[in-house]
Amino acid sequence: MSLPNLESYLGTCCGCQQPIQGVPHLIMLDIEAPIAGTGWGCYLCHLPNNGALAVVCNECLISQSMLFEVIYGYPESKQRLRFVNMEEPMTPFHHKANHRPQVNPEPYRWDS
Numbered sequence: 522m523s524l525p526n527l528e529s530y531l532g533t534c535c536g537c538q539q540p541i542q543g544v545p546h547l548i549m550l551d552i553e554a555p556i557a558g559t560g561w562g563c564y565l566c567h568l569p570n571n572g573a574l575a576v577v578c579n580e581c582l583i584s585q586s587m588l589f590e591v592i593y594g595y596p597e598s599k600q601r602l603r604f605v606n607m608e609e610p611m612t613p614f615h616h617k618a619n620h621r622p623q624v625n626p627e628p629y630r631w632d633s
């Protein structure tokens with residue numbers, strides 16, 4: 522058994538739309554994914570995996586290039602949906618404001 526080659530595993534860059542040389546970066550976007558359940562979610566917020574993902578190459582990440590498409594379906598499907606073809610308005614998808622776990626404001630006393 523061999524590990525998947527990440528370059529071919531995740532497909533082309535959502536920015537420059539070229540084959541990704543080197544390590545691809547997955548970016549979590551604050552809009553809903555084209556297909557619910559195939560994107561990012563948050564364990565702390567109890568968010569389902571409905572957030573849109575994009576994959577970009579190192580160059581596009583560093584230069585914060587414009588994205589032209591998002592991942593359509595699961596990342597390994599390598600399918601894309603262009604923003605111009607997305608339904609408007611896009612639905613926002615965020616962490617909940619109070620998503621941090623409740624922390625007891627009292628210091629922890631190990632001797633009590």
Ligand SMILES: [Zn+2]
Binds near residue numbers: 578
């Ligand atoms: Zn790129």
Ligand SMILES: [Zn+2]
Binds near residue numbers: 563564566620
């Ligand atoms: Zn969260």
